[in-house]
Amino acid sequence: MNRRAFTLVEMMIALTVAAVLMAAVSSVVWMSQRNQGNLETQAELDNQANETLAWVADELRDSGPSCPDWSFSATDIVYNKCLGSSAGAPTWGPACRLALVSPAEDPEDGLDNNGDGVTDEKTLSLDSGNVGIWTTKSAFLRSDGLTFTQTGNKVLIQLVLQRLNYDRSPVVVSASTTVTLRN
Numbered sequence: 001m002n003r004r005a006f007t008l009v010e011m012m013i014a015l016t017v018a019a020v021l022m023a024a025v026s027s028v029v030w031m032s033q034r035n036q037g038n039l040e041t042q043a044e045l046d047n048q049a050n051e052t053l054a055w056v057a058d059e060l061r062d063s064g065p066s067c068p069d070w071s072f073s074a075t076d077i078v079y080n081k082c083l084g085s086s087a088g089a090p091t092w093g094p095a096c097r098l099a100l101v102s103p104a105e106d107p108e109d110g111l112d113n114n115g116d117g118v119t120d121e122k123t124l125s126l127d128s129g130n131v132g133i134w135t136t137k138s139a140f141l142r143s144d145g146l147t148f149t150q151t152g153n154k155v156l157i158q159l160v161l162q163r164l165n166y167d168r169s170p171v172v173v174s175a176s177t178t179v180t181l182r183n
């Protein structure tokens with residue numbers, strides 16, 4: 001009898017120890033996955049911010065206030081690219097427009113319609129004929145995530161990207177660059 005009771009106690013202790021060990025291992029695995037996932041999210045946003053800034057800088061470098069359709073605001077730019085010159089005068093391409101656009105899955109309504117943890121996120125989009133047909137160039141921008149600031153022939157471009165980490169906490173990346181425009 002005593003031997004059987006002793007065995008039950010042993011079994012209960014063994015089960016408790018096993019449960020504690022499994023909980024500890026699960027916790028370590030989850031934290032490792034979370035840290036790895038968070039690092040990957042951060043790296044993706046950093047890359048996207050840098051690629052977007054380089055692309056915008058390329059778009060604007062051959063343009064400037066002297067182009068025929070130049071229209072500048074804090075959140076969008078209409079511009080023409082210089083294609084070359086003829087008889088000493090610059091030849092301009094069609095009007096293009098860079099602006100924040102609401103994706104169809106999360107329209108501007110104060111709600112996170114697509115449940116990705118960011119309300120009314122935007123894409124930075126290009127309309128290369130200024131006719132309302134947009135090509136998305138960068139996602140995950142916050143609704144306040146694009147600012148153009150013109151000073152003389154320079155434009156400061158500031159981006160703020162946001163998305164959720166692996167653990168559902170928000171990660172925010174801010175990046176900026178200055179482009180020297182064509183005179």
Ligand SMILES: [Ca+2]
Pocket residue numbers: 106107108109110111112113119120
């Ligand atoms: Ca929305």
Ligand SMILES: [Ca+2]
Pocket residue numbers: 106111112113114115116117118119120121
């Ligand atoms: Ca959203």
